[in-house]
Amino acid sequence: MAKRSTLFIRIVEGKNLPIKDITGSSDPYCIVRIDNEAIIRTATIWKTLSPFWGEEYNVHVPPSFHTVSLYVMDEDNLSRDDVIGKVSISKETLSGKPQGLDGWMNLTEIDPDEEVQGEIHLQISLLVDGNAPRKLRCRVLEARDLAKKDRNGASDPFVRVRYNGKSHESAVVKKSCYPRWNESFEFELDDTPADSLLSVEVWDWDLVSRNDFLGKVLFNINRLQSAQQEEGWFRLGPDKPKHSQYEGTLGSLRLQLRLRDETVLPSSHYQPLTELLCRSVETHLNGNWPDLIMLIDETTTSENRQEVATNLVKLFLGQGLIKEFLDVLFKLELEKNTEPNTLFRSNSLASKSMESFLKVAGMQYLHRLLGPIINRIFEEKKYVELDPNKVELKEAGCTGLHRLQTEADVIQQSSSLLQSYLSELMAAILQSSSYCPLLLCQAFQQLYQRVQARFPDPEYRKVKFIAVTSFLCLRFISPAIMSPKLFHLREKHADARTSRTLLLLAKAVQTIGNLDTLVCCSKEPWMVPLQPAIQQGIAQLKDFITRLVSCHDSEDLGLHARMSLQCGSMEKEGFLFxxxxxxxxxxxxxxxxxxxxxxxxxxxxxxxxxxxxxxxxxxxxxxxxxxxxxxxxxxxxxxxxxxxxxxxxxxxxxxxxxxxxxxxxxxxxxxxxxxxxxxxxxxxxxxxxxxxxxxxxxxxxxxxxxxxxxxxxxxxxQEWYDPLDPDLEAQLIYRHLSSVQHAMRDKYYELIKQEEVDGTDTDQDPKKVDGITRLFKILQDLHDAHMAVEQEERLKNKNVFLELQT
Structure with a gap:
């Protein structure tokens, strides 16, 4: 059994940020900290008070974490970066919102007395010696991970212990965030003390300026009477918050956060569910009876469809049945769709699953394919614009011979550059058939064949190609071109000029993926100069797809072995010092x-x-x-x-x-x-x-x-190259199925009744009926197992007196 906590963070945008530069603007970026440990830095958005980041992350956090904080900073090249403000959300707040937080949150001022971190090792005991007055002893042993308050990257910490109006101080440990004191302080206990709280404060000693607060711990002595002694590591807390004079004037952040706490049971508990899902995939293609995959497809809502799709894809990848799973979804989607022009364009479970599959199994392929052209565009920083309404005229020529470029000159140069980029990209796509992962080839092959069998008429001869390009171009290559940072192709966002070039190139790729130049040119006539390159690209793309779907399985390399080569290698590389x-x-x-x-x-x-x-x-x-x-x-x-x-x-x-x-x-x-x-x-x-x-x-x-x-x-x-985690994926699927089991039961009986009315299935397969019944039995068994674990945890923690973080 293991506790798994995952925090989804999406940093969308900011607004009304204060001016920090003499230019009347700021250069904002965000730092994300989990309990004061910096884990994420967004890109810097230059010269704006309303930045848009659109960056999202999944972070695996320990179940014992307390706070997630987002700091908005202003980047400066010549001096230290300025702090604009922060947003802090406690674990309790996140846990109380299972659906997550989504909205604008005001930035607050950074209060030094609240910027505390670390833990202190204490031993608190009551001393009783016959008729002598009772005493309270506080032994201060050591501290760790204290905040750095001095310019040398450390602090000079000492401890101040207060009780009932009296105080003691420890020695100062110079230049350390991990001090060791091993000092004891004693206080006499009155029968009726004015204050029953023992306060242990940690301070940073400064010779010239005022001492800096590093955190404190409070103990209720009345609760200590029965324990006599308590020892452990205690988390340092902040001082009382002060009213900010800048409240509401530092701007705000639009954030999306969602915390998922999962108790992952031993593998044996999930084996029946995994086996049932695998059997459902293997037997689905034999008939149209409403089985488990069909019910999942029918009852999964748009709010959680992406998450469910990703978990199912990872589970079936681990089981070596990803081809069969995707084929089932393709079949279900084609049975529901009678309009070829909208095929796989909706956010159905099939579309989301194929999209997740491409990101999990095809990211190395994408990096090899797009890396050179993306790097070229970033390095050249050429001005590219085709829309006459957006053309910016500039001077051209040598010194003394400057002339103003005409609109036609700019469009002609832009067209030549874009055609160059597009030709290089399409040539790379055509050549990539030799190194495209076999698993991707097979998935596209069965999609191609399914669509071809569903729409065999000559008038629909393009539909099988469009089905492939709707995923390959529209949901994979084109989004990566528009946002290379989100696909880990670049470390930073593109500037405005490069971003526009990428957008125009992505538009051209989308047009090629639609296999229709006329529609694009009628909607955006300024794309006409690219029409020859687009037509050539369509021919190249068809040739590429024909090669792609002609792959054959290697007899000496099993599917499961290939999966381990493509998704479980955990490879990462690069230059470091x-x-x-x-x-x-x-x-x-x-x-x-x-x-x-x-x-x-x-x-x-x-x-x-x-x-x-x-x-x-x-x-x-x-x-x-x-x-x-x-x-x-x-x-x-x-x-x-x-x-x-x-x-x-x-x-x-x-x-x-x-x-x-x-x-x-x-x-x-x-x-x-x-x-x-x-x-x-x-x-x-x-x-x-x-x-x-x-x-x-x-x-x-x-x-x-x-x-x-x-x-x-x-x-x-969480990264795309993470190894598969079968138990966690099974747990996430269980949680979803448990939440929709009533809807699944209703849908099941609805489909049965409809088939009886239509007379399409008079002989019900007992094995499939038993499969649905067994699903609900498995869900109940897993529910009982989780309840037993929770009961065990409650009994274990029943007599805990103080919350210790070790």
């Missing part, structure tokens, strides 16, 4: 060197060049921790460390310097997922480095000290 140190190695001043790093299924390898034959590698099972490094260590906030053990037992640490917080968290996520089944993992680590005979984080002198901070395996980003 590395430094490696062993137990007795001294860290040099400038240790990082550029390497090409590749994460494969079993190893992490690195070499000086991408195609170098000589490389070093780390076996993934030997990795014990993958964690961030304090900014003060190397002067960079984007350094991570990989701690592994050698066969000799010696510990080795590899430091990787990433160029951005996004790249850092992508590598952290990929490595943590790849090592998720490692058994010899560390529970704690040092976020600093060992230099000058001590750890920079906690100042401990023993190099073998186990660590001053807990390892974090929980926060990871």
């Amino acid at each position: 590395l430094h490696k140190t062993k137990d007795k190695c001294i860290l040099m001043t400038s240790p990082f060197k550029k390497y090409y790093v590749t994460l494969s299924k079993d190893t992490l390898s690195y070499s000086r060049t991408q195609h170098s034959k000589k490389s070093s590698f780390i076996s993934l099972p030997k990795i014990r921790a993958v964690e961030k490094v304090e900014e003060k260590c190397f002067g960079s906030a984007n350094v991570m460390q990989i701690i592994s053990s050698e066969e000799s037992g010696q510990q080795e640490t590899l430091y990787l310097d990433c160029k951005s917080v996004n790249e850092l968290n992508q590598w952290l996520s990929a490595l943590r997922k790849a090592c998720s089944h490692n058994t010899n993992t560390m529970s704690c680590y040092h976020p600093g480095i060992y230099k000058a005979d001590r750890w920079s984080c906690c100042h401990q002198k023993e190099k073998t000290d186990p660590g001053c901070d807990k390892t974090r395996h929980g926060v990871t980003l």
